[in-house]
Amino acid sequence: MRVERIWPVGLEKVQVIPLKAPPKSGPFSFVRELSSLLESNGEALSDGDVLVVSSKYLAMSEGRYVRLKDVVPLGDADSLASEHGMNRAFVEAVLRESDFVLKGLQGFLLTIKDGFFAPNAGVDKSNIPKGCVILHPSDSMAMAARIRREVLLSMGAKVAVVITDSRLQPLRKGTVGVSVGFSGIEAVVDDRGRADLFGNLLKVTRRAIADNISSAVQLVMGESDEGVPVAIVRGLAHFVADIDGYDSSVEPEECIFVRGLSSYSSATA
């Protein structure tokens, strides 16, 4: 995804505008709700805006609740649950949502879901009805594309859509924002055509724009459903384009953390 850029980068101010929303629980139409949130917050979407929405809010809009007593744990869940001090039905829900499961910490399994690391595959039990868990949206990439189209049709605004979650970082306290779905945005900017004296520095050549936007929005988003599940990021129109379907994951064998940490475990075993 190389996009020829003709604007000066880094000269515009960027605004992060939180939209306060009332608590929701059952399924609802997100775009209809968005109209009322924009009105109650005195805001409107403009061409080139990035519309950022929390994955949990969208999962709620889809009614992606699971009652733990309806989940029958299978063989694998037993040993993982006892090893990690977790509820067996909860572990079963995590296993069903994961592409690949790794061991973790007390209460947490590290999983790979949709190509990325996610603790507990995004299965979450905070701030929802007791006895339930909430899953990630069914398909965040498709959902981002659908929201972008519906916003264009119903409000006439050419926006980008980023769906965000919060994610732990290696060796650091606290979560940062991460994008689990996006549409209409150059999600990873490739600066590799730019002059470099030596020509081999991968680490400074690509910027994870959708993830940086997600982190910027985590500064104003609450973590509960009483908070701020939606925000507008304005001033990044140069990254907004009519594009979809970019794969922002890297293969495990090309990941410096996967490669490095396998040598770490053998060095400290």
Add this chain to the structure above:
Amino acid sequence: MRVERIWPVGLEKVQVIPLKAPPKSGPFSFVRELSSLLESNGEALSDGDVLVVSSKYLAMSEGRYVRLKDVVPLGDADSLASEHGMNRAFVEAVLRESDFVLKGLQGFLLTIKDGFFAPNAGVDKSNIPKGCVILHPSDSMAMAARIRREVLLSMGAKVAVVITDSRLQPLRKGTVGVSVGFSGIEAVVDDRGRADLFGNLLKVTRRAIADNISSAVQLVMGESDEGVPVAIVRGLAHFVADIDGYDSSVEPEECIFVRGLSSYSSATA
């Protein structure tokens, strides 16, 4: 670091204001340069602003260049250099800057520096004079505290200071911003006193504010010294306080990535 908060969270707009700067190379006084950047960009610092500065710009201000031909590689550097296709003197510089070195990818060693993972210990060879590398600032935490004090004394503004670098993420393309030093800011917000139906969800309870700010600023910062090495983030005064010295690292044995990836390597070996 629990700070009693009395403001409504998530209701303020946040602004990210880039400061364009001319290219620099030799040592210089950062705070003196800042005054001229503020003037040339038509901006001023206010109480509650977060002043964000790139670590490379500050390393330049300290003259932290090393000529590779002056670095004598020792034993370890040889085998690591040939295994990773790297220059031996460069590897030696990485080893000297690291607390702990792990294997990596072609051209990259994963290291632990100041408690965090950093590819090549932050030793960088892009956009600086040929034949040289540039190191991280000598002590980013102390430097952030010093800049905060000098800004207060010379400009009378009570700001927070965050020093940023760019960092790869596990299994994802592109870099995000990360804070390598900070002063005057609640770097990690602890929401663990908040109501949760189950009470055990670590992942949603702490937010890495300084890292999220660093990522927000990566949206406007260039990656070269011709770009935007400084930015002001406005609207986060509720996180700004007269605090210093918070340790935002977690121990490897408490890190879900370290724990999970050791099981990944044995599962796929």
